Amino acid sequence: AQSVSQHNHHVILSEAASLELGCNYSYGGTVNLFWYVQYPGQHLQLLLKYFSGDPLVKGIKGFEAEFIKSKFSFNLRKPSVQWSDTAEYFCAVEGSQGNLIFGKGTKLSVKP
Amino acid sequence: EADIYQTPRYLVIGTGKKITLECSQTMGHDKMYWYQQDPGMELHLIHYSYGVNSTEKGDLSSESTVSRIRTEHFPLTLESARPSHTSQYLCASSDKEGYGQYFGPGTRLTVT
Numbered sequence: 001a002q003s004v005s006q007h008n009h010h011v012i013l014s015e016a017a018s019l020e021l022g023c024n025y026s027y028g029g030t031v032n033l034f035w036y037v038q039y040p041g042q043h044l045q046l047l048l049k050y051f052s053g054d055p056l057v058k059g060i061k062g063f064e065a066e067f068i069k070s071k072f073s074f075n076l077r078k079p080s081v082q083w084s085d086t087a088e089y090f091c092a093v094e095g096s097q098g099n100l101i102f103g104k105g106t107k108l109s110v111k112p
Numbered sequence: 113e114a115d116i117y118q119t120p121r122y123l124v125i126g127t128g129k130k131i132t133l134e135c136s137q138t139m140g141h142d143k144m145y146w147y148q149q150d151p152g153m154e155l156h157l158i159h160y161s162y163g164v165n166s167t168e169k170g171d172l173s174s175e176s177t178v179s180r181i182r183t184e185h186f187p188l189t190l191e192s193a194r195p196s197h198t199s200q201y202l203c204a205s206s207d208k209e210g211y212g213q214y215f216g217p218g219t220r221l222t223v224t
Contacts, residue, residue: 043214102155
């Protein structure tokens with residue numbers, strides 16, 4: 001069965017620091033990968049997605065992620081975080097039923 | 113405006129009550145999903161539908177049932193609520209594989 005691992009449960013950064021959140025998936029075939037963000041009190045929103053082509057994908061709000069097939073990884077990055085990036089971030093892979101298989105999420109706290 | 117709605121947002125009920133969690137989307141998506149989310153845990157798929165009159169159980173065993181009589185509506189019913197059903201329930205929809213899913217705001221259910 002497919003699974004997704006997010007290595008960091010809670011990350012605390014100061015504003016302007018660089019961010020990298022780890023994500024590894026288990027499936028070795030063709031994958032569609034996603035990062036979702038959940039701001040406090042809001043619903044899950046799609047941040048970016050990869051399903052083919054350039055392994056470096058750019059999303060909203062300055063986020064990007066790199067798909068490295070050999071490492072089964074899809075890490076999320078942002079060069080300089082802002083206080084408004086405080087949220088929970090979920091990595092997901094698309095399952096065989098078209099559903100999403102999520103990691104446990106990483107809480108990001110950005111200190112002003 | 114295209115969106116996905118869930119009602120109620122919060123619900124506290126007693127053990128043994130029958131409840132229905134509503135989910136509606138205005139995007140005309142064929143695929144709809146119900147996930148269960150507990151704090152600090154992954155989202156787990158409990159039901160999905162590929163279209164009208166199509167419903168399937170997901171990976172997580174659930175005592176709930178769903179129906180899909182109209183494209184836009186995908187309600188989830190608990191015939192007899194128990195404290196173990198206390199959780200957040202998220203509804204999502206999508207139109208194509210690889211393009212991600214749109215999530216509703218969720219229903220936070222507490223069974224006393």
